[in-house]
Amino acid sequence: MKYVVIGNSVAACGCIEAIRKVDTQNPIVVISDEKYRVYSRPLISYYLGGKVDESKMYIRDEDYYEKNKVEAKLGKKVVAVDFANKEVLLDDGEKVKYDKLLIATGGKPFIPPTKGFELRNVFTFIKFDDVKAIDEAIKNGAKKAVVVGAGLSGLKAAEALIKRNVDVTVVELANRILGSILDLEASKIVQSELEKHGIVFKLETSVDEITGDGKVEKVKLKNGEVLDADIVVFAIGVVPNVDFLKGTELKINRGIVVNNKMETNIKDVYAAGDCAEGYDFVFEQQRVIPIWPNAYNQGETAGYNMAGVEKTFDRGFPMNSIGFFDVHMITAGIVVPNSDDIEVLVKHDKEKNTYRKIYLKNGRVVGFMFINSIDRAGMITNMIKEGFNVESIKHRLLDEDFGYLDLPKEVRQEKILGGAKA
Known part of the structure; x- marks a missing residue:
């Protein structure tokens, strides 16, 4: 028996830890395009804001993979899965065989087509390398930032940038901030607090074009305003990271469709975390629930079932606990x-x-x-x-x-x- 996990975040941890409670011997292979051992994605804004250093970013010890007998292929990108032959194909041509497979590739940033996106100092805000690159830009003298998106991720980016003494303007297409989790009245309370700390909001508009000579200098909005900028951060939201699986027999709606055992429509293939579309028992429908505890629970459920112990998880629902200033x-x-x-x-x-x-x-x-x-x-x-x-x-x-x-x-x-x- 050989277990393979694509992805190396908290859903992968849940899977590894469940498998090892049942099966202490058979090999586990974890493949991730990031070079870091498993770290806390919610902490990237705190790293950028100077609240935590790199040592505090990691959620498992350095010997985590060794202790759990895991072969970690880090910095390797999966480009395809051959479900018929039970093989995972990597970008360097390597093929990794599996008996049981978990897909836990998380989410990727949603980026609308934007002229000038290719300029230097245009960033996304989802991975450790994203904030390291933003940190470098600030150290090189960046003083003005435009954050695109006023959801949780965008506002945490804005808060971190303000703490680094960068002027921040947040651009949001909706008529309020945090529109997916707050009503208008609650949104005003949070916006008022953020404005007290110097964050400027441009609501009901979006970015039309980013301009500059090789790197960001100006951001033109759809309402005609032009903002000075040294940095642009796109934090509009995430979508399931499943592009490399499209066109296969795997059933994908918005995310990979799973049952309450985290099984997909393909035998021996499971999915968990932000790439999976599981049952939301509050909404009473299949939904992607992109939150940290849900990812771990789904990964753990998948791990048990992969190792032959039947477990179900049908209590997923969205929940957020967060603070700004x-x-x-x-x-x-x-x-x-x-x-x-x-x-x-x-x-x-x-x-x-x-x-x-x-x-x-x-x-x-x-x-x-x-x-x-x-x-x-x-x-x-x-x-x-x-x-x-x-x-x-x-x-x-x-x-x-x-x-x-x-x-x-x-x-x-x-x-x-x-x-x-x-």
Whole structure:
């Protein structure tokens, strides 16, 4: 038996660690186009902002591969998979045989066709090498940056650049920042905080052209404005990194379609993480859920099944916990309702600059957004996972002193005493 994993991020870790709990001997090969051992992608903005050094970027020890008997082919790019012959083809011509294969290639930056994208100092913001290149540009005197995209990635890039004393303008096509996870009111709270720190926003427009003599000098927007720039960072979002698999028999919608065992439509082939399209139990449909814990859980599930132990994972749903300067937020599940059967609970304390919103469907919590008041977020998240009916206590959910005492007695016994009688 030979296990092969394409990709080397947290989904790969989940897979390796699950396999080794079951099978301590058979070889595992990990292939990645990046030269680094597994590191935390969410930390790249903190590296750029000077909050962590390179040693803190890695999420597993240097001897991780050796300890787990993993052959790591790092800095090698997979260009194709021959599913019929169970072979992975690398860019240097090498062919790697597999018995069980996990595809965990993550996401790649979405880049709209943009004139001038080829100029120097135009970057994306997803990999360690991206921020190292931006860091080098700052050290070489870059003082003005344009960040394209006001999602989580774009705003973390903007925050890091501001901390490096770079002037930052964020360009966003939508009418608000963080539009995929915040409503208009919540978005204004976060935008106001970012503006206090000097970030300038240009909303409802996009980049028309980047100009300069060999490297970035100006950015022309669709609304006619022209911005001075030494750096342009594209952080519009990510799409599943599956181009090298298109045209094969592998079933791909937006991502690689998997069942709750992380199996694809091809025998012995699994997928996990940001390249996979698994079941979102809150939305009740197949979706790509590009978040860190989901990737690990999917990778772990795949690893167990690859090693012959049947496991399922069907509790995936989107969740984000993030902060910008002095604003902290947690969002989960459905936060931008698209149906009339969602009940909304909201509490906005302008004096404290806090905002709490919970979404209910059929008496159950299906989503929430908490800003600057994140107490009980774990408890509310568990209610989503467990499908707990809150109809009798929904009037208390947003109160600051809401807690386990508000739950029915039998539920408290189950939660606190594990079902034992008090």
